[in-house]
Amino acid sequence: MAKTLFDKIWDKHVVKQIEDGPSVLYIDKHFIHEVTSPQAFSGIEKRGLTVFRPQQVVATADHNVPTQNQHLPIKDELSRLQVQQLIENCKKHHIELYGLGHPFQGIVHVIGPELGITQPGMTIVCGDSHTSTHGAFGAVAFGIGTSEVEMVFASQCLLQSKPKVMRINIEGELHKGVLSKDIILYIISKITASGATGYFVEYAGSAIRLLSMEARMTICNMSIEMGARGGMIAPDETTYAYIKGRQFAPGGEQWEVKLNKWKQLHSDEDAVFDYEIAVNASEIEPMITYGTNPGLGIAINGCIPVTDSIPDEGERKNSIKALQYMGLEPGKPLLGMPVQNVFIGSCTNSRIEDLRLVAALVKGKKKNANVQVMIVPGSQQVARQVQAEGLDKVFTEAGFDVRQAGCSACLGMNEDKIPAGEYCISTSNRNFEGRQGAGARTLLASPLTAAAAAITGVVTDVRDLL
Amino acid sequence: MPNTVYSLFKIELIDMIPLQKIQSRFVPLPMENVDTDQIIPARFLKATTRDGFGKNLFRDWRYVNNDDTKPKPDFVLNQSEYTGEILLTGKNFGCGSSREHAAWAIQDYGFKAVVSSFFADIFKNNALNNGLLPVKVSDDFLAQLFALGNESTLSIDVDKQTITIDETGKQEIFEISIYKKTCLLNGYDDIDYLLSNKQAIEDFEMNR
Numbered sequence A: 001m002a003k004t005l006f007d008k009i010w011d012k013h014v015v016k017q018i019e020d021g022p023s024v025l026y027i028d029k030h031f032i033h034e035v036t037s038p039q040a041f042s043g044i045e046k047r048g049l050t051v052f053r054p055q056q057v058v059a060t061a062d063h064n065v066p067t068q069n070q071h072l073p074i075k076d077e078l079s080r081l082q083v084q085q086l087i088e089n090c091k092k093h094h095i096e097l098y099g100l101g102h103p104f105q106g107i108v109h110v111i112g113p114e115l116g117i118t119q120p121g122m123t124i125v126c127g128d129s130h131t132s133t134h135g136a137f138g139a140v141a142f143g144i145g146t147s148e149v150e151m152v153f154a155s156q157c158l159l160q161s162k163p164k165v166m167r168i169n170i171e172g173e174l175h176k177g178v179l180s181k182d183i184i185l186y187i188i189s190k191i192t193a194s195g196a197t198g199y200f201v202e203y204a205g206s207a208i209r210l211l212s213m214e215a216r217m218t219i220c221n222m223s224i225e226m227g228a229r230g231g232m233i234a235p236d237e238t239t240y241a242y243i244k245g246r247q248f249a250p251g252g253e254q255w256e257v258k259l260n261k262w263k264q265l266h267s268d269e270d271a272v273f274d275y276e277i278a279v280n281a282s283e284i285e286p287m288i289t290y291g292t293n294p295g296l297g298i299a300i301n302g303c304i305p306v307t308d309s310i311p312d313e314g315e316r317k318n319s320i321k322a323l324q325y326m327g328l329e330p331g332k333p334l335l336g337m338p339v340q341n342v343f344i345g346s347c348t349n350s351r352i353e354d355l356r357l358v359a360a361l362v363k364g365k366k367k368n369a370n371v372q373v374m375i376v377p378g379s380q381q382v383a384r385q386v387q388a389e390g391l392d393k394v395f396t397e398a399g400f401d402v403r404q405a406g407c408s409a410c411l412g413m414n415e416d417k418i419p420a421g422e423y424c425i426s427t428s429n430r431n432f433e434g435r436q437g438a439g440a441r442t443l444l445a446s447p448l449t450a451a452a453a454a455i456t457g458v459v460t461d462v463r464d465l466l
Numbered sequence B: 001m002p003n004t005v006y007s008l009f010k011i012e013l014i015d016m017i018p019l020q021k022i023q024s025r026f027v028p029l030p031m032e033n034v035d036t037d038q039i040i041p042a043r044f045l046k047a048t049t050r051d052g053f054g055k056n057l058f059r060d061w062r063y064v065n066n067d068d069t070k071p072k073p074d075f076v077l078n079q080s081e082y083t084g085e086i087l088l089t090g091k092n093f094g095c096g097s098s099r100e101h102a103a104w105a106i107q108d109y110g111f112k113a114v115v116s117s118f119f120a121d122i123f124k125n126n127a128l129n130n131g132l133l134p135v136k137v138s139d140d141f142l143a144q145l146f147a148l149g150n151e152s153t154l155s156i157d158v159d160k161q162t163i164t165i166d167e168t169g170k171q172e173i174f175e176i177s178i179y180k181k182t183c184l185l186n187g188y189d190d191i192d193y194l195l196s197n198k199q200a201i202e203d204f205e206m207n208r
């Protein structure tokens, strides 16, 4: 029977199917970090268990770490204890940890792919919703809660009900100045923040095939922002070329063996999806969000929708509340509005390609005097690459604050926060109330749109600068 | 209850409190897309235990920022006329971050069930894994619930899968898998089940 890419991988990992219930799903790789793992470790210890397959677990510290002076002890006591706890837990349970100071440390969804740990055909989980990022390699990757982290520790398996499968076909060519971030913000704005709940999404089509791995990761990363369990893209030559030669990529004879397996990983021609959507890439413009969920986005030169015209009462109330929080007015454009902060980073857009794009735009320019610009590489490896290519000089000369690897101002947990009431154009993935710090107002956009605002100090159509 | 599922549990470590019936007043939060960053903001995720998150439940809606001695009077958790073990809320509840701390916070505060017309996936799993019951009702029934007075009580029966408005007897049936129902009614969790399948898992590893 014809199968979707998702079905092929899922079916290969079912250990057992409970009648009228979930499947016991085998997990190949389990990433952990300091925030969602401590209670899972204490959970298995309370039951007198040890980690069942420690070699399939990889740990890093990212959410709660400072992005300056990482060689010094963490100042905040609770944060320090949490990071310390991770170190102790990993030691006790023989888990490989790329902690602070390690050359592989970084945001969990940046380091997995760049180390070659993330590979096609795998099942991958992490106690973090943006685990969907790894789906860009043709893996079934999804975020889990702490109880589920504990289950994987205990058994290397999870109990999961099979989701439905949706395919989003993106055909055609992207306009200049439009990035994969704009594709995904566009899709979410069309299908809403809950539109893909219950589904696993496969992104396909000619526009996807032309994207680099970094760009594909950005798209899969934000699948969760429309409620999807995960997102994925079938592997192809671009995928293989990216993986080849990386630290933990298969080498020697193993490479050919794996490659032959990976080549089977695509949806069969006549595979049936529960839902399909077609998107015309040439209709997409640079996008920006104006509200407090990632679905509330518009084209950069558009106007904020008029709330009276929203038919659904709940949605109308939501929009009104969002605009109140954001201090914005319906019917008005965003172009030209002053912003006080720009954040370039997060697991959505902190890879070397993102930073190269930003550098190319700001080279020889200075940031606007009224804007604070923070640029945070996703990993130590990205940071070293930035230095090797001299991009850090471009950034410092432009007046950007170049930080060390971590989640940084994406989530308002570590020291990097946006002050209450201020606007921030952010390349991250969530614009929820208080996400970047209590009272902070987030406008999500691509790295190019963020860089443009850094230079002009206002919301800018990057195409005017290209 | 079909015995097939029941008998799957060979190990009976009971560490969740069984949940069978709830009869209670409710706390209405008529908002949609309530994300887990609102339920428990990131700055309160530094703890390494599961306890005590209830005091920061809906922290930034509940208190004047950074001053937990000053409640915002217009937020429902600060209004003494609303109380109970059931949280009533709009669609797409629990979207966003996978933090299980959200389910812990709701439970720690004293809620046993959350009623909505739509739950985000990860939140739903997290809730069930902690014995917090997500009850999905129709939009229409949800509107009826929101229209009730604050003295009204609801009855939820996990085994019968029903939610009832006590004063009118109006009732709706909600979905829950037989497997999850067994867990809730008995206080089992997935780990108990997975551990009882160790042999099958090892066989799977050998044969792949």
Ligand code: SF4
Residues within 6 Å of the ligand: A062, A063, A107, A108, A109, A128, A130, A346, A347, A348, A406, A407, A410, A411, A428, A429
């Ligand atoms: S960068 Fe942001 S979204 Fe990504 S893992 Fe870190 S906190 Fe989560």
